[in-house]
Amino acid sequence: MSQDIRVKKGLTIKLKGQAALTTAASSRSAFYAIKPTDFHGITPKLAVKAGEEVLVGDVVFFSKGNDRIKFTSPVSGIVKEVKRGAKRKVLAIIIEAKSEDQFKDFGAANPLNLDKEAVLEKILESGSFAYVKQRPYDVVADPADSPKAIFVSSFDTAPLGPDYAYALKGKEEAFQAGINALSKLTEGAVNLAVDGSEASFFSKIENANILNVYGKHPAGNVGTQIAATNPVNQGDKVWTVSPQGVAVIGELFLTGNYNALKVVALVGSQVNNPQYHVLAAGQNIKEVVTQNAIVEGSRVISGNVLTGTQIELDDFLGFYDNVITIIPEGKEYRFFGWLPFVGSGSIHSNSKTSFAWLNSSKEYELTTSTNGEDRALVVTGEMEKVVPLDIYPMQLLKACIANDIEKMENLGIYEVAPEDFALVDYTNTSKLEAQDIIRKGLDLMIKEVG
């Protein structure tokens, strides 16, 4: 079964530093961490203390709201430190790695022979349920829910996004097993979105409804695909899993182990030889970054340039991130830089007040400059050009700013996640922080509506 989706609105930003399809020799780091801040809305209840020994797959903390949701260690070693911030908020549980990984055995099984509860229990026990997120709200799903569908997007259209067909090479079987397991968890279908313009093993996956998606970014976002095929209504639950997450779940059923290793792209104009590296979720990235990139005057982002998180050099790969992007910080004053068409050669713009459109195949070397100051909302119609959902983005943002819950519901807050507004962040003239506004709006909905 397959279905075509054509995404007309949006914007693909081409940046310098796309990863070549090669993988560097892997190396272990001395430290790994699991960061509760990666899981929005989860308050951690610690299961380990400093000095305790953990295997790969041992529980590090639970969700305080739901102790069935467990978060497990990506590495075997000794808990070194629980790093806390303001109000004793747990920021990271840091684990000093041993030289060799020992895996906790969850038992191999064929998910197609198990019932829903058994599949769910195994995923929950291993900690890989954290890969299962839900719409609305874009948070870790509730295992008690019965989602109307599950969506997996097998391709990334964000700037410098990784090629999952390459990153998951050799894990095709695990991916299929993961899809089989997920198909047990929903009454509806597992929808696997594949890049319609490029052939890959994903189109041959069974037990899934294949969506052939064509078009510009955000065609690869699950939010776009859900909206085009099975929009989230009030009260609905739709689950989404990243392709790497599907492979982790699949491997769990094939081998009985929770394997946090993934092939991650190291990209960006500051990277000397952009390619793929084998890293575990939560691995310290200092070594791999300093060896491969210009660090001075750069920003290290765990994730892509639109939705990623800025991290320190001596920090850890985010749980959900499959790419590390390194771009230069903007540090220049631009004399009369606001004049139309000035700087068209080096600064990309989706607006025709720049000549950037003449050069649509150019790979830009963009910095973190905001290219202007924040201003009142004046220009209209520009957000609609990059949001392919059937919503009114500016009106929804205004409703979120005003904390008007009824209006937010009416305008489709259940259908959106911050990442769906990443291009609004990028293109809007007023330099509005759209993703932040949507995140706060969703948090308000969780608090007031649940």
Add this chain to the structure above:
Amino acid sequence: MDFLRKKFDEIRKPFNKGGKLEKFAPAINSIDTLLFVPKHNTSKGAHIRDGVDLKRVMVTVIFALLPAMFFGMYNLGYQHFSQLGESTAFIDCIIFGAWKFLPMLLVSYGVGLAIEIAFAIYNQHEVNEGYLVSGMLIPLIMPVDFPLWMLAVSVVFAVFIGKEAFGGTGMNIFNPALIARAFAFFSYAPQMSGDKVWVADASTIDAVSGETILGQLAAGTEPGWSVMDMFLGFIPGSVGETSVLAILIGAAVLIFTGVGSWKIITGTFVGGAVMALIFNTLGVNDLMNFPWWQHLLVGGFAFGAVFMATDPVSGAQTEKGKWIYGILIGFFAILIRVFNGAYPEGMMMAILLMNVFAPTIDHYVIAGNIKKRKNRLKAA
């Protein structure tokens, strides 16, 4: 530019945080950001940002206005000298026009920006660029000999009541430039209407007639201008409104860059044409019989459609709404023009009227989207 930057950093020191003049930072910031795009970096959300900013958008509108402005200055001199029977050498005309127009522009910018900066300091936010466009539009839609002090009062009213009272740039309900004009129109009617104001010195020199085409039509006399004059702009009128050609060049700039909505512009012309056609078929008086396409060439119709109706803040904000908004503006402009005996022009009133209804139009357009969502929920 490093030298200039260093020099400026020195000058602005007392305005920085902890400095003596810290309170006045918005004033110095407005000059600073005019000279340099600041080196601000992203702190949350997307890590990279588009090259466009509000300054660039506003300056694009100003570029689009330049042809109309320069032709307007030339036409000021041309109308004056040709009616006196004197030579209309290009250079004489443009110098005369500049002599008349530049003081108006200076007063408009000076008074308006001073208020904007004062409000920015009072509210401790940055100066928004909205007035860069309003400040240029206001003198372009005034008659040439409009006394400067009246212009200044109109600007004060527009910025205070029309804009800042609603919360400043982005919040205003009415187009600020049209508020200035409406204020002037109702407060200083003798200087804003009639047959003595549309050509320089018409009120003091008998040989000069300051009558517009619409004025002549309303009075029942045959207008003495060719269609080519109307299109190119060699007719009396407000400073910037006469040349349809120059305005269309501006429209091309706005539409190409995407800064002005082509839907509003097209909608306005379509609405105006339809209404004028209806009047043509009825044909009771001279204004009604005036050919429909010539209606679109004279008065402030083209200028209003291209530069006034397209104000994104006071206009409709949804894409469907922009069509409805534009069409209704054109519709009402001709309707008011034909039926308003005292003052034969309707563009200003039509746009201000539709400014009031723009949120209503958007409300119903968005209600359609909400309804779709609710129906989906019911079906599920």
